[in-house]
Amino acid sequence: MNVSDQELHRLFAGKADGTITAEDHERLSALLTASAETRRQWFAFQDAESALLAWSQREALRREEGVGIEMAGPNPAASPSKAGGGLRSVGALAAGIAIGLVTWGLWPEPVAPVAPNLAAREEATTSSVAVLARGVNMEWDRTLAAPAVNAPLQPGLLRLRSGVVEIEFFQGARLCVEGPAEIQLISAGEAFCRYGRFSAHVPPQARGFRIGTPKGDIVDLGTDFGLDLNETSPELHVFKGEVELHQPKTAMRMLTTGTAAGLDQNGSTRTLVANAAAFTFSRDLDARVTASGREAFDRWQAASARWNADPDVRLRLDFQDEKGARSLRNVAANGGNIAAGTIVGGNWTEGRWPGKGALQFRSVSDRVRLNLPGEYRQFALSAWVQLHGLSTRQSQSSLCMSQGIETGGIHWQVLHDGSLCLGIVASSRPSVTDDYISPVVFTRERFGQWTHLAAVFDMATREVRFYVNGERLSRHAVKGSVVPKPSLAELGNWMPSPDYPGSHPVRNFVGVMDDFSFCARALRDDEVRQLAE
Amino acid sequence: MPDPAEPSPASEQFITLLNASHGRLLGFLRVMLGNSADAEDVLQRASMTIWRKFAEYDPSRDFFAWASSFAFYEAKNFQRTAARSRLHFDDELMHRLADERVADLDHRDARLAAMDRCIEELDESGRELVREFYLNNTDVAALAERLGRAPQTLYNKLNTLRRMLGECMKRRLAQEAGI
Numbered sequence: 037m038n039v040s041d042q043e044l045h046r047l048f049a050g051k052a053d054g055t056i057t058a059e060d061h062e063r064l065s066a067l068l069t070a071s072a073e074t075r076r077q078w079f080a081f082q083d084a085e086s087a088l089l090a091w092s093q094r095e096a097l098r099r100e101e102g103v104g105i106e107m108a109g110p111n112p113a114a115s116p117s118k119a120g121g122g123l124r125s126v127g128a129l130a131a132g133i134a135i136g137l138v139t140w141g142l143w144p145e146p147v148a149p150v151a152p153n154l155a156a157r158e159e160a161t162t163s164s165v166a167v168l169a170r171g172v173n174m175e176w177d178r179t180l181a182a183p184a185v186n187a188p189l190q191p192g193l194l195r196l197r198s199g200v201v202e203i204e205f206f207q208g209a210r211l212c213v214e215g216p217a218e219i220q221l222i223s224a225g226e227a228f229c230r231y232g233r234f235s236a237h238v239p240p241q242a243r244g245f246r247i248g249t250p251k252g253d254i255v256d257l258g259t260d261f262g263l264d265l266n267e268t269s270p271e272l273h274v275f276k277g278e279v280e281l282h283q284p285k286t287a288m289r290m291l292t293t294g295t296a297a298g299l300d301q302n303g304s305t306r307t308l309v310a311n312a313a314a315f316t317f318s319r320d321l322d323a324r325v326t327a328s329g330r331e332a333f334d335r336w337q338a339a340s341a342r343w344n345a346d347p348d349v350r351l352r353l354d355f356q357d358e359k360g361a362r363s364l365r366n367v368a369a370n371g372g373n374i375a376a377g378t379i380v381g382g383n384w385t386e387g388r389w390p391g392k393g394a395l396q397f398r399s400v401s402d403r404v405r406l407n408l409p410g411e412y413r414q415f416a417l418s419a420w421v422q423l424h425g426l427s428t429r430q431s432q433s434s435l436c437m438s439q440g441i442e443t444g445g446i447h448w449q450v451l452h453d454g455s456l457c458l459g460i461v462a463s464s465r466p467s468v469t470d471d472y473i474s475p476v477v478f479t480r481e482r483f484g485q486w487t488h489l490a491a492v493f494d495m496a497t498r499e500v501r502f503y504v505n506g507e508r509l510s511r512h513a514v515k516g517s518v519v520p521k522p523s524l525a526e527l528g529n530w531m532p533s534p535d536y537p538g539s540h541p542v543r544n545f546v547g548v549m550d551d552f553s554f555c556a557r558a559l560r561d562d563e564v565r566q567l568a569e
Numbered sequence: 570m571p572d573p574a575e576p577s578p579a580s581e582q583f584i585t586l587l588n589a590s591h592g593r594l595l596g597f598l599r600v601m602l603g604n605s606a607d608a609e610d611v612l613q614r615a616s617m618t619i620w621r622k623f624a625e626y627d628p629s630r631d632f633f634a635w636a637s638s639f640a641f642y643e644a645k646n647f648q649r650t651a652a653r654s655r656l657h658f659d660d661e662l663m664h665r666l667a668d669e670r671v672a673d674l675d676h677r678d679a680r681l682a683a684m685d686r687c688i689e690e691l692d693e694s695g696r697e698l699v700r701e702f703y704l705n706n707t708d709v710a711a712l713a714e715r716l717g718r719a720p721q722t723l724y725n726k727l728n729t730l731r732r733m734l735g736e737c738m739k740r741r742l743a744q745e746a747g748i
Contacts, residue, residue: 045732051603053709054654061656069662072669079673080680082599084735086592087684089605092703095696431610431647441617457650466642467618471650532617541613 164188173199208242212318235318251299252283262315329389348557387550394550403529408522420551444521454478488568494558506568615643687737
């Protein structure tokens with residue numbers, strides 16, 4: 037097989053940068069297999085890459101410190117990449133999910149190298165323009181998109197049959213929509229509304245926010261205004277600030293605080309008094325969100341009591357402990373010998389509804405220590421989580437992982453590509469884990485949304501099942517014959533053996549958890565569905 | 570748990586040996602996995618196994634030779650579950666690369682030293698491009714946006730630089746071998 041040096045270099049670089057196509061990869065593999073000289077060139081290429089990376093890092097340090105430094109010996113514990121990456125993304129979260137999404141790609145990367153992953157980068161340059169901030173009794177036309185609360189919204193058509201939603205545009209404008217309504221998102225600062233009632237709040241930084249209607253365009257110069265397209269004669273009401281109204285064949289009109297205008301062609305000269313009463317739906321949203329949250333919380337409490345009484349539930353953490361508690365009570369009626377979970381790091385926060393407690397995991401040290409004695413030929417894991425992000429620098433994020441890599445250990449985790457993995461350690465020396473991996477669950481669109489996850493392991497039927505929001509996602513045949521034995525385990529993190537002296541891979545989960553159960557039975561589809569309701 | 574303030578002699582010895590072999594182990598893993606991030610990740614995982622087996626280590630043996638077998642196993646395991654790309658070398662090629670790389674690593678230090686001098690020969694704009702590329706995790710798209718240049722043009726330019734540097738390294742090594 038003949039190949040030019042240039043072509044070979046292209047293949048080498050593609051492999052190193054992660055941009056190589058499957059076809060080229062096959063070709064590269066064949067070339068490497070065929071020739072010892074090509075393999076030698078590959079080794080030299082990799083050493084050259086090591087040198088370039090090390091030089092770049094030294095240069096960066098030298099520039100930061102402003103002085104020449106001696107090249108330090110390589111030190112595995114000094115790799116700044118792993119922890120740094122995780123912590124940086126937390127900053128994005130503190131600023132809110134919408135901001136986090138836009139700035140994802142703008143963050144300065146830490147010094148240490150990371151494999152290029154074009155797929156992940158393409159996702160990172162999100163095309164979203166807004167986020168669905170809140171909603172009550174939402175009913176979407178399901179032939180179009182039907183976003184959930186906290187979902188990022190891409191340009192496109194949304195039809196709300198009923199209910200009230202609040203859309204936050206990335207440019208800063210907030211639009212409250214009462215169904216039935218149809219709205220087309222155009223950009224981070226523009227939408228087209230065909231029908232429905234809308235109430236907009238446009239802060240100064242979103243000046244110029246534009247709403248198109250069949251009767252003309254509205255350009256907001258920093259205000260609060262209402263738009264009613266349901267009446268036979270559509271109306272625009274300005275509550276505060278200034279709005280430009282552009283209509284065909286009519287001079288632009290400026291509306292100011294307290295004024296309103298009809299949008300009909302023949303009514304375009306009408307000027308009315310702004311009537312806030314017609315748009316109370318937006319001010320009622322707070323109260324309605326609270327009320328619907330309270331109802332859901334009540335339903336959860338009732339279902340929770342039934343679930344705790346299930347004789348097979350060994351560990352149930354409902355995260356309803358006293359404020360500031362440093363342990364999580366095991367509220368399972370039959371949890372007898374299983375102790376409370378111990379919180380290490382991690383802060384209390386609000387869960388799915390007001391009044392629902394939850395733990396926030398953000399740093400590499402945050403975790404809940406558990407002890408689950410016993411062997412389980414069947415078990416089910418269930419958790420409500422809000423995942424805030426996945427670092428491409430970290431291959432796994434722990435949901436619940438046994439300590440170390442001991443035979444029978446269970447490793448329930450989110451992989452870096454957003455798929456779920458249940459690993460059962462088949463042998464500790466040499467370390468072999470039977471991994472069951474689901475299709476991708478956590479795309480960027482799901483970050484920040486409450487998601488119910490369950491995994492079922494059953495040696496009787498020799499099946500492993502994954503569930504997302506109560507729906508079965510995938511089934512896998514059990515590979516080995518080791519009986520799972522979770523023993524010491526952690527939620528949201530992983531520890532090698534406690535006396536391990538070296539550095540170890542970071543596995544921390546970045547997000548919130550407000551419900552966790554371990555059940556010594558292979559739950560059926562309908563049982564998992566109930567837990568996800 | 571031992572007091573972290575007073576590391577046991579075994580853990581001290583382990584860390585010393587691991588540190589001394591760190592570069593070679595990374596170099597060993599890189600040729601099988603193709604990139605440094607995966608290699609670092611695998612080395613961290615392998616370090617755990619190596620530590621657990623450390624009691625069985627015979628100090629009269631070469632530490633790298635002993636540890637690299639665990640690293641090799643870990644690399645294969647890693648590719649199945651956690652590698653950043655789904656494209657992997659097959660088992661046969663992995664074995665061959667591992668076998669040959671052990672002896673090849675004797676050239677590693679000379680290559681690194683040669684490359685360091687080649688980088689200094691680049692003009693400032695070339696050096697800056699190289700630095701930005703590697704510091705930004707070889708993310709050409711983001712770099713292109715920041716510099717206001719087309720990604721493909723930038724990537725071509727970078728690859729030309731990498732190739733030139735690679736040839737410079739080869740030339741220097743040949744010269745040294747000739748002396």
